[in-house]
Amino acid sequence: MSDTKRVYLDNAATTRVRDEVLQAMLPVFQNNYGNASSIYREGQAAKKQLEESRETIARCLNADPSEIYFTSCGSESDNWALKGTALRYAKKGRHIITSAIEHHAILHTCESLAKQGYEITYLPVDEYGLVTPEQVSSAIRPDTILVTIMTANNEIGTVEPIREIAEVCRAKGVLFHTDAVQAGGVLPLDVKALQVDMLSLSGHKIYAPKGVGVLYIRKGVAIANFMDGGAQERGKRAGTENLPYIVGFARALALAVEEMEAQESRILAIRDRLIEGVLDRIPYARLNGHSELRLPGNANFSFEFIEGESLLLLLDHMGFSCSSGSACTSGSLDPSHVLLAIGLPHEIAHGSLRVSIGRDNTEEEVLSIIPALEQIVARLRDMSPLYDDFIKGKSTPYLSCDRCGKNGSF
Amino acid sequence: MQYSEKVMDHFMHPRNVGEITDASATGTVGNPKCGDIMKVYLQIENDMIVDAKFKTFGCGSAIATSSMATEMIKGKSLDEALSLTNKAVAEALDGLPPIKMHCSLLAEQAVKAALKEYYEERGGIPEDKKKYFDVLDEDEHSV
Ligand SMILES: Cc1ncc(COP(=O)(O)O)c(C=O)c1O
Ligand SMILES: [Zn+2]
Numbered sequence: 155m156s157d158t159k160r161v162y163l164d165n166a167a168t169t170r171v172r173d174e175v176l177q178a179m180l181p182v183f184q185n186n187y188g189n190a191s192s193i194y195r196e197g198q199a200a201k202k203q204l205e206e207s208r209e210t211i212a213r214c215l216n217a218d219p220s221e222i223y224f225t226s227c228g229s230e231s232d233n234w235a236l237k238g239t240a241l242r243y244a245k246k247g248r249h250i251i252t253s254a255i256e257h258h259a260i261l262h263t264c265e266s267l268a269k270q271g272y273e274i275t276y277l278p279v280d281e282y283g284l285v286t287p288e289q290v291s292s293a294i295r296p297d298t299i300l301v302t303i304m305t306a307n308n309e310i311g312t313v314e315p316i317r318e319i320a321e322v323c324r325a326k327g328v329l330f331h332t333d334a335v336q337a338g339g340v341l342p343l344d345v346k347a348l349q350v351d352m353l354s355l356s357g358h359k360i361y362a363p364k365g366v367g368v369l370y371i372r373k374g375v376a377i378a379n380f381m382d383g384g385a386q387e388r389g390k391r392a393g394t395e396n397l398p399y400i401v402g403f404a405r406a407l408a409l410a411v412e413e414m415e416a417q418e419s420r421i422l423a424i425r426d427r428l429i430e431g432v433l434d435r436i437p438y439a440r441l442n443g444h445s446e447l448r449l450p451g452n453a454n455f456s457f458e459f460i461e462g463e464s465l466l467l468l469l470d471h472m473g474f475s476c477s478s479g480s481a482c483t484s485g486s487l488d489p490s491h492v493l494l495a496i497g498l499p500h501e502i503a504h505g506s507l508r509v510s511i512g513r514d515n516t517e518e519e520v521l522s523i524i525p526a527l528e529q530i531v532a533r534l535r536d537m538s539p540l541y542d543d544f545i546k547g548k549s550t551p552y553l554s555c556d557r558c559g560k561n562g563s564f
Numbered sequence: 565m566q567y568s569e570k571v572m573d574h575f576m577h578p579r580n581v582g583e584i585t586d587a588s589a590t591g592t593v594g595n596p597k598c599g600d601i602m603k604v605y606l607q608i609e610n611d612m613i614v615d616a617k618f619k620t621f622g623c624g625s626a627i628a629t630s631s632m633a634t635e636m637i638k639g640k641s642l643d644e645a646l647s648l649t650n651k652a653v654a655e656a657l658d659g660l661p662p663i664k665m666h667c668s669l670l671a672e673q674a675v676k677a678a679l680k681e682y683y684e685e686r687g688g689i690p691e692d693k694k695k696y697f698d699v700l701d702e703d704e705h706s707v
Binding site for chain 1: 572575576578581583592596597598599600601602603618619620621622623624626627
C-alpha cells in the first residue's frame with residue numbers, strides 16, 4: 155500500500171498548508187514571538203504584525219479591521235456567534251432559526267441552547283439542499299433573536315442564497331450569522347454586499363493550519379463574550395493571540411482571493427468531467443446536491459446497493475482519500491443528516507461518496523478515480539444481497555440507470 | 565477508529581463470498597436502514613455444515629465478520645455452529661472497534677437464522693437448542 159501514489163480528494167475535510175503560508179509563518183515562531191499585549195519592542199512588533207494580518211483579512215471580506223476577531227477554529231466562531239447572541243439577547247427573545255443541514259458546530263450548539271431553554275427552528279431543505287428566503291421570512295417571530303444559515307454545505311456543496319436571506323433578516327430586524335467555513339477563499343465573500351451580521355471562517359479549509367479561525371462581527375452588533383480572560387481582541391476574546399497561525403490565515407486568505415477566479419474555473423472544469431464520467435460509467439448512481447448552485451470542488455454521489463465505508467476502505471487501498479456520509483463512518487447508526495434532509499432513503503444515503511477537489515489536485519489524478527470507482531462499485535455490488543435481489547427481479551431500484559434507461563422509483 | 569490487520573485481511577480478501585444454489589438453508593438479517601444486511605447460505609449433510617457462503621451489504625467490519633463467521637462454521641457440526649457467538653467472531657478477528665460490535669452480532673444472527681430455517685423445515689427447533697436462538701430477538705442497536 156505504501157508504494158501506491160496517494161490522491162488526496164478530501165479537501166473539504168482539511169487541506170495541506172501551502173508553501174507560501176508556511177514560509178510566512180515560520181519566521182514568526184522565532185523572530186516575532188513577543189506577546190502582542192506587551193509594551194516593549196517585541197510586544198509592539200507582534201502587535202504590528204497582528205494588526206496587519208487583521209487588515210489583510212478585512213480587505214478580503216470588505217470589512218473594517220475592527221470587525222475581525224481571531225478564534226481557535228471554525229467551531230469556536232460558530233459557538234461564539236450563537237451562544238454570544240443567545241446570552242446577550244435572552245431578554246428580547248429565545249428563538250433561533252437554522253437549517254437542517256448545518257455543520258455539527260451549529261447543530262450541536264443549537265441543541266445545547268435548546269437544553270437551556272431556547273427554542274430552535276430547523277428549516278427543512280429541498281431536494282437540492284436549498285433554504286429559501288421565504289422560509290426564513292415566515293419562520294421569523296417577534297421573539298426571534300438570530301438566524302444562522304450556512305453559506306455552503308460541507309457535504310453536498312450546495313450554496314445557499316445568503317444575500318437574500320440576510321436581506322429578509324435585516325428588514326425584520328433580526329441578526330443573521332452565516333457559517334462560511336466551506337466558502338472561505340472559494341466564493342466571493344463581501345460582508346457589506348451580503349449584509350451579514352456575523353460570519354465564521356476556518357484556517358484549515360483554506361490551506362492555512364488547523365486551529366485558527368475568524369469571526370466577523372459587524373460594527374454595532376454586540377454579543378456576549380464566549381472566552382473570558384485577558385483583554386485581547388478589544389476585550390472580546392481572551393487568550394494570547396496565536397500570531398504565527400494568524401499570519402498564516404491572512405496569507406492563505408489573501409492568496410485564495412487573488413487566485414479565486416483562476417482556481418474556480420480550473421477546478422470546476424475538472425469537477426464537471428468527474429461527475430459526467432462517474433454517472434456515465436456507473437449505473438444506478440446519482441449526484442447529490444445542486445447541479446449549478448454548488449461549491450466548485452464538491453462532488454457527492456450515491457451508489458445504490460453498496461455501503462459507503464466499504465467503498466472508502468477500498469478506495470483508500472487504491473490510493474484515494476475521500477469521505478462518505480454512511481452511518482459506519484459517522485459513528486452512529488444513522489447516515490448523514492444532510493443526505494436524509496434532502497430526502498434520500500436510508501439505503502441510498504449509506505452508499506454515498508464525497509469527492510472534494512482542491513488546488514493541489516491535477517485533472518489526471520482526479521479523473522483516475524473513475525475507473526477505480528467503477529471497479530470497486532462492481533466488486534461491492536457482486537457481494538451485495540440487495541444487488542442480488544435486484545438482479546433476480548425481486549426488488550426495484552431507487553435510482554435510475556442512464557445506460558439502459560431503466561427508471562428507479564426515487 | 566482503526567481495524568486490526570485480520571479485519572482488513574478478511575475485508576480485502578473475503579472468504580466464502582457467493583451463494584449456494586441449492587442451499588439446505590439460508591438466513592437473512594439486518595435491514596438496509598441501518599446499513600448492514602447479511603445473507604448466509606448453508607449446505608448441510610448428516611448434521612455437518614459442509615459449505616457456507618454469504619452476501620453482505622455493509623461496512624468493513626460487516627464484511628469481515630461475515631467472512632470470519634462462515635470460516636468458523638465450515639466443516640463443523642450443527643451443535644458446534646450453534647455455539648458460535650459474536651464475541652468469538654470478533655476475537656478471531658483480533659477485536660473490533662466498540663462501535664462496530666453490532667456488525668459482529670449480525671453475523672452470528674445470520675448463521676442462527678439459517679439454522680433456525682433448517683430446523684423448522686425438519687419438525688422444529690429441538691427444545692434443548694432453543695436457547696441458542698434467543699440472539700435473534702436481540703436488537704443490534706442495543707449492542
Ligand atoms: C461548514 C463547517 N463549519 C464548521 C467547521 C468546523 O471548523 P473547525 O474544524 O475549524 O472547527 C467545518 C469543518 O469541519 C465545516 O465544514
Ligand atoms: Zn457496520
